[in-house]
Amino acid sequence: MSLLAAALFTDRLVHLTTTDFVIIVFYFGLVLAIGFYLKGRSNTGEDFFMAGREMTAWIAGLSFLSANLGALELLGWAASSYQYGILAAHWYWIGAIPAMLFLALVMMPFYYISKTHSVPGYLKLRFGESSRALSAISFAFMTVLMSGINMYSMALVMRLILGWNINVSIWVSALTVAVYVTLGGLRSAIFNEVLQFILIWAGALLIPILGLIEVGGWRQLRDRVAQNASVEYTHMWSTLGSFTDNPMGIHWTGIVFGLGFVISFGYWTTDFLVVQRVLAAKDLRSAKMAPVIGAAFKMFVPLIVILPGLLGIALLPMKLLPESQAIATGGHSYNEVLPLMLARYCGPGLLGLGITALIAGFMSGMAGNVSAFSTVWTYDIYKAVFKKSATDEHYVSMGRWSTVIGVLVSIGTAYLVMSFASIMDYVQALFSFFIAPLFGTVVLGMLWKRATAAGGFWGLFAGTASSIGMWAWVKADPTALRYVALSPNAKDMAENMYRALWSWIVCVLVTVVVSYMTKPKPASELAGLVYGATEIPSEGDVPIYQRPAFWAVVVTIVFVILNIIFW
Amino acid sequence: MHGDDSISIWFFIGVSLVVNGVLILAAGIYQYMNPPPVAEQVVLFQLHAGIWWGAILLLLGLFWTIRYVPSRAMVASKN
Numbered sequence: 001m002s003l004l005a006a007a008l009f010t011d012r013l014v015h016l017t018t019t020d021f022v023i024i025v026f027y028f029g030l031v032l033a034i035g036f037y038l039k040g041r042s043n044t045g046e047d048f049f050m051a052g053r054e055m056t057a058w059i060a061g062l063s064f065l066s067a068n069l070g071a072l073e074l075l076g077w078a079a080s081s082y083q084y085g086i087l088a089a090h091w092y093w094i095g096a097i098p099a100m101l102f103l104a105l106v107m108m109p110f111y112y113i114s115k116t117h118s119v120p121g122y123l124k125l126r127f128g129e130s131s132r133a134l135s136a137i138s139f140a141f142m143t144v145l146m147s148g149i150n151m152y153s154m155a156l157v158m159r160l161i162l163g164w165n166i167n168v169s170i171w172v173s174a175l176t177v178a179v180y181v182t183l184g185g186l187r188s189a190i191f192n193e194v195l196q197f198i199l200i201w202a203g204a205l206l207i208p209i210l211g212l213i214e215v216g217g218w219r220q221l222r223d224r225v226a227q228n229a230s231v232e233y234t235h236m237w238s239t240l241g242s243f244t245d246n247p248m249g250i251h252w253t254g255i256v257f258g259l260g261f262v263i264s265f266g267y268w269t270t271d272f273l274v275v276q277r278v279l280a281a282k283d284l285r286s287a288k289m290a291p292v293i294g295a296a297f298k299m300f301v302p303l304i305v306i307l308p309g310l311l312g313i314a315l316l317p318m319k320l321l322p323e324s325q326a327i328a329t330g331g332h333s334y335n336e337v338l339p340l341m342l343a344r345y346c347g348p349g350l351l352g353l354g355i356t357a358l359i360a361g362f363m364s365g366m367a368g369n370v371s372a373f374s375t376v377w378t379y380d381i382y383k384a385v386f387k388k389s390a391t392d393e394h395y396v397s398m399g400r401w402s403t404v405i406g407v408l409v410s411i412g413t414a415y416l417v418m419s420f421a422s423i424m425d426y427v428q429a430l431f432s433f434f435i436a437p438l439f440g441t442v443v444l445g446m447l448w449k450r451a452t453a454a455g456g457f458w459g460l461f462a463g464t465a466s467s468i469g470m471w472a473w474v475k476a477d478p479t480a481l482r483y484v485a486l487s488p489n490a491k492d493m494a495e496n497m498y499r500a501l502w503s504w505i506v507c508v509l510v511t512v513v514v515s516y517m518t519k520p521k522p523a524s525e526l527a528g529l530v531y532g533a534t535e536i537p538s539e540g541d542v543p544i545y546q547r548p549a550f551w552a553v554v555v556t557i558v559f560v561i562l563n564i565i566f567w
Numbered sequence: 568m569h570g571d572d573s574i575s576i577w578f579f580i581g582v583s584l585v586v587n588g589v590l591i592l593a594a595g596i597y598q599y600m601n602p603p604p605v606a607e608q609v610v611l612f613q614l615h616a617g618i619w620w621g622a623i624l625l626l627l628g629l630f631w632t633i634r635y636v637p638s639r640a641m642v643a644s645k646n
Contacts, residue, residue, distance in 0.1 A: 019594045191576045198580050210611050347609045349594030349617050
């Protein structure tokens with residue numbers, strides 16, 4: 001044991017007891033057991049890639065949210081709240097809730113009725129093969145990068161808290177995910193995501209509870225944050241009138257239109273990683289209800305992510321630093337705020353559960369990426385380009401192999417990501433490259449009958465190219481920031497938001513212009529794909545409290561109240 | 568998410584919470600009876616969070632485990 005420990009461990013923030021180890025090992029055993037248990041229920045393509053389309057609204061909804069609760073959510077946004085204050089909560093409220101409700105009530109019927117296996121698959125039905133190919137390739141690229149980022153983040157935390165060797169962390173967690181997703185497909189990923197969702201809350205909720213007890217309540221927390229950082233750190237909207245009045249260097253137009261509209265709608269309505277979970281719902285009402293359930297829980301995730309960051313400002317005895325400075329000085333970085341808070345309050349057993357919560361977050365994010373990659377690779381790239389007609393068994397086999405290959409490529413990506421200083425900014429840049437234009441294409445495809453195949457393809461291409469072009473422009477000439485982000489003071493996140501907004505506008509404009517120059521499809525070919533050409537099935541004679549629209553209104557009211565409280 | 572012959576995900580979650588709850592509760596009681604030196608105690612040690620948090624997880628886990636134990640769930644689905 002001592003030789004093994006010497007090989008695995010270096011310096012560490014905390015020391016785990018036997019109880020903690022048992023909790024962590026039990027978690028790994030349970031997720032693998034679930035994978036083996038579900039192996040026999042993943043023999044057909046519908047089972048492996050779509051979980052048999054038999055998930056309840058609750059399972060689909062929690063999985064929809066859990067797939068997004070990866071390493072970046074837990075660590076990255078806790079770090080961002082330490083760095084930028086409560087402004088980071090915008091990514092959970094205006095940056096998520098309206099889009100999730102829009103997906104539920106407006107877009108889900110078209111995804112569900114078309115019986116597509118994926119978002120690129122919908123583009124194929126609506127705009128043809130070229131749009132699907134462009135979307136599928138960019139999605140596959142983005143997915144393995146995201147998966148690698150998740151792995152890197154996890155390995156970083158394991159090294160920081162436990163002193164675990166970074167290579168061991170990456171390989172053990174990646175191979176565990178590979179085993180349970182390869183065996184049980186999407187059903188196994190969804191089962192484990194729901195388990196991971198519960199464990200994340202069980203392990204992380206104690207930090208804000210004990211933190212608020214220690215600091216003396218919200219009012220005292222606000223005072224301590226104002227004293228240790230600035231009074232702007234606890235206001236969500238009142239400081240957004242000017243680029244220079246808030247820690248993020250952003251204007252409210254960037255938050256509302258860039259984040260709240262383009263990035264958020266792009267991610268929550270067209271990123272197949274999350275949409276795939278909802279497509280696995282057992283019927284249309286469940287598919288519409290799932291994002292509403294996800295939105296209801298999403299509103300409260302800041303409790304376990306944003307609040308610990310603020311508590312870190314108020315209570316931690318040391319000042320946390322940007323990653324590069326922390327490395328240079330041997331101090332602690334922003335990314336360490338959540339583990340530091342965990343170590344502050346959690347004794348034996350609780351620490352094991354807290355570590356399990358972090359690992360669960362990493363694994364749910366990785367499994368989400370890998371299962372979505374496997375589906376898009378198999379259906380939208382392999383089947384579309386390499387082998388158009390093969391048996392269902394063959395495609396399931398390809399799905400299993402692509403899961404393993406996806407994990408291996410992600411591991412390679414994790415090693416690449418180590419050279420990047422800021423994890424979150426990098427991800428936001430990726431979103432603006434691919435997700436924002438994709439949202440323009442999909443939403444026009446669903447809501448505008450006149451959009452043509454050529455319009456869809458060239459709009460998507462122009463939007464993506466313009467986004468990459470703007471990014472390269474600012475990299476080559478930093479003064480270009482004043483044009484791209486409307487201010488020379490804009491920080492990276494603000495730049496990403498404005499770039500997403502411009503690329504979406506470019507996509508929409510090009511789609512509209514090219515569509516008017518080309519011949520549209522006849523209305524008969526648009527049935528089930530476009531608003532106005534599709535009859536939306538009735539939800540049946542159910543009471544109002546079982547209707548997705550009713551709960552969407554409830555969520556909207558709570559969303560508005562929360563924004564007013566923290567104005 | 569459970570058909571006639573399958574185990575509900577809520578059962579797995581229940582089992583997980585029961586095991587975690589028992590371990591955390593036991594560790595909390597042990598720490599209560601044998602407190603570590605002050606220098607090694609976590610902040611707010613005197614609240615003994617392990618005891619009440621472990622108990623909450625255990626109760627929640629027992630509820631889900633009993634409610635979704637496979638034999639009971641199968642009987643319910645046949646009725």
